[in-house]
Amino acid sequence: MAAPKDPRPCSIADTLAVVGEKYSLLVLREVCLGNGRFDQLVRNIGAPRDILATRLRRLVDAGVLTKRAYSEHPRRFDYRPTAAGLELEPVLMALKEWGDRHLRDNTDLPMTMEHSCGHDLVPVVTCRACGAPVHHDDLTAHPQTPGWTVKGPVST
Amino acid sequence: MAAPKDPRPCSIADTLAVVGEKYSLLVLREVCLGNGRFDQLVRNIGAPRDILATRLRRLVDAGVLTKRAYSEHPRRFDYRPTAAGLELEPVLMALKEWGDRHLRDNTDLPMTMEHSCGHDLVPVVTCRACGAPVHHDDLTAHPQTPGWTVKGPVST
DNA sequence: CTCCGTGAGTTGGAAAATCAAACCCACGTC
DNA sequence: GACGTGGGTTTGATTTTCCAACTCACGGAG
Numbered sequence: 001m002a003a004p005k006d007p008r009p010c011s012i013a014d015t016l017a018v019v020g021e022k023y024s025l026l027v028l029r030e031v032c033l034g035n036g037r038f039d040q041l042v043r044n045i046g047a048p049r050d051i052l053a054t055r056l057r058r059l060v061d062a063g064v065l066t067k068r069a070y071s072e073h074p075r076r077f078d079y080r081p082t083a084a085g086l087e088l089e090p091v092l093m094a095l096k097e098w099g100d101r102h103l104r105d106n107t108d109l110p111m112t113m114e115h116s117c118g119h120d121l122v123p124v125v126t127c128r129a130c131g132a133p134v135h136h137d138d139l140t141a142h143p144q145t146p147g148w149t150v151k152g153p154v155s156t
Numbered sequence: 157m158a159a160p161k162d163p164r165p166c167s168i169a170d171t172l173a174v175v176g177e178k179y180s181l182l183v184l185r186e187v188c189l190g191n192g193r194f195d196q197l198v199r200n201i202g203a204p205r206d207i208l209a210t211r212l213r214r215l216v217d218a219g220v221l222t223k224r225a226y227s228e229h230p231r232r233f234d235y236r237p238t239a240a241g242l243e244l245e246p247v248l249m250a251l252k253e254w255g256d257r258h259l260r261d262n263t264d265l266p267m268t269m270e271h272s273c274g275h276d277l278v279p280v281v282t283c284r285a286c287g288a289p290v291h292h293d294d295l296t297a298h299p300q301t302p303g304w305t306v307k308g309p310v311s312t
Numbered sequence: 313c314t315c316c317g318t319g320a321g322t323t324g325g326a327a328a329a330t331c332a333a334a335c336c337c338a339c340g341t342c
Numbered sequence: 343g344a345c346g347t348g349g350g351t352t353t354g355a356t357t358t359t360c361c362a363a364c365t366c367a368c369g370g371a372g
Contacts, residue, residue, distance in 0.1 A: 007202030009266040011255025012185055012248055018259070020178065022330085029168055033297055034307030038349050044304070046163030048331050053350060063258075074339040076348055080310060084258050086292045090250040090281040092168055093290070098247065099167025102219075102240050103174070110165040110301050116294035119285030125246040126282050129275030134249070136242045138272035141189055145266050148200070151190030154236055178359085194320050204360050209321060230368040232319060 008148050018062045019088060023047045024055050028085060029092055031065060036078035064088065093123040164304050174218045175244060179203045180211050184241060185248055187221060192234035220244065249279040 007013065019025055026045045030036070035044055041056075042049055056079060059065040064085040070078050081088075093113075100109055113121040125134050132138075141150045163169065175181055182201045186192070191200055194212075198205055212235060215221040220241040226234050237244075249269075256265055269277040281290050288294075297306045 007182075008186075008200045010182075010185070010252075011260055011266065012251045013182055013255075014259045015251040015255035016181060020176075020181070022176070025172060025176070026163075026166075026169055029166070030164075032292070032310060034310045036307075036310075039347085042349095044164045048333095049350070050332095050352085051330065054329095071348095074348075077350095084254075087257070088250075088254055089292055090279075090290075091247060091254065093281055094244075094246040094250050095168045095171040096166075098240075098244055099169075099171035101243070103170045104167055108300075110167065110299070110304075112298045112300060114296040114298060115283045115285065115288075115290065116296075117283060117286035117288065119283065121290065121295065122284035123246075123281045123290060124284045125249055125279045127271045127273060127275065128278035128280045129271065130273035131287075132271075132273065134246075134271065134277065134279060136188070136245055139277065140270040140272075142268045142270060143266070144264075144268065148266075154188060154190045154192075195318085198320095205321070206323080206361090207359065227319095230319075232368095233321095 008143075009145050019059070019064065019091075021055065021058070023051060024059060025088075025092065025095070027052070027055055027059060027079075028064065028081065028088055031079050031081050032086070032089060032092070036080050038077070041079075059085075090123070090125075093121075094125070097123050164299075165301050175215070175220065175247075177211065177214070179207060180215060181244075181248065181251070183208070183211055183215060183235075184220065184237065184244055187235050187237050188242070188245060188248070192236050194233070197235075215241075246279070246281075249277075250281070253279050 019028065023045055026047070027041060030041055030044050035041065038052070038056075041047070041052055045052070047055070056065065056067070060067050060079070063082055065079045066082055067077050067079055070076055096111075096113075100106065104110075115121040126132060127134050137153065137155070140153070143150060175184065179201055182203070183197060186197055186200050191197065194208070197203070197208055201208070203211070212221065212223070216223050216235070219238055221235045222238055223233050223235055225231055252267075252269075256262065260266075271277040282288060283290050293309060293311070296309070299306060
């Protein structure tokens, strides 16, 4: 039997093991904005240089970023998102949306996103099957691993 | 002028300051699943008890969770999401979706979510204005703070 | 009443991660 | 030939994390 102290197997936890360390998602933010050089990242994120170097190695190893030489003589590099890295943008959008709504005065946002439809982006998570916005009460969790139950939906 | 080493003002960073520490989002996962008791959290997350206690205090202070006595004599508590906490579920869904797609064999997921429409949930981030799924290339960032530029869209 | 188990934490000390500042090195420039 | 720049690495002090053990209040069994 599995050691009783193993945590629940979970893709959320696994994803956080890749991008959940301090600064990692901020690196992804900057890289997605096109600011992929080491000194830009240091300035825009405010991370210590050594930690940033460690995070960049980890994100490249995990296939979220690629390191590319943008100049030989002198050899200089920048970091760019891979396709997998770009697929993490929904995480960033969800974090931004929550912060905009709960941590900020809506009239004074530090950044806005414009969608190609011409409007400011308000990201909404919808169900691919029916297209409706997803609400907590509409969800039922089905654990697939024996022994890991859920207590059922929480109502506020 | 602002000290030159201040990081970019950003709602993503601000949100991560609330829920970005190790285990915080896993706490939210369990609490949203209805497993809000201390020992359940310890077991299901695999976090040290002292760290968990610290995280719970922080999340309650930040208004993401509430602590509720589910029994007097003996006094026992559980943690439940606030309305603001439930609004972080899109973050969890986005993390789960990425992990399911990139870290797992699709035929063997540890948990599935069923939507009330009857289908398994595949969460998609859409633009509230036009309803279309949001793709990286459709976005333009508009920083609102002087001095914080972006280099423009990144193409892969 | 005494002993045992449970839930919800707190405490103590060792191990690991973070931090800030300084350093390095190859190269272009004045 | 001193100076600046980009992209890091090194060093040593400070913080966090980790884990096991401990506490405290209670409820129940014998």
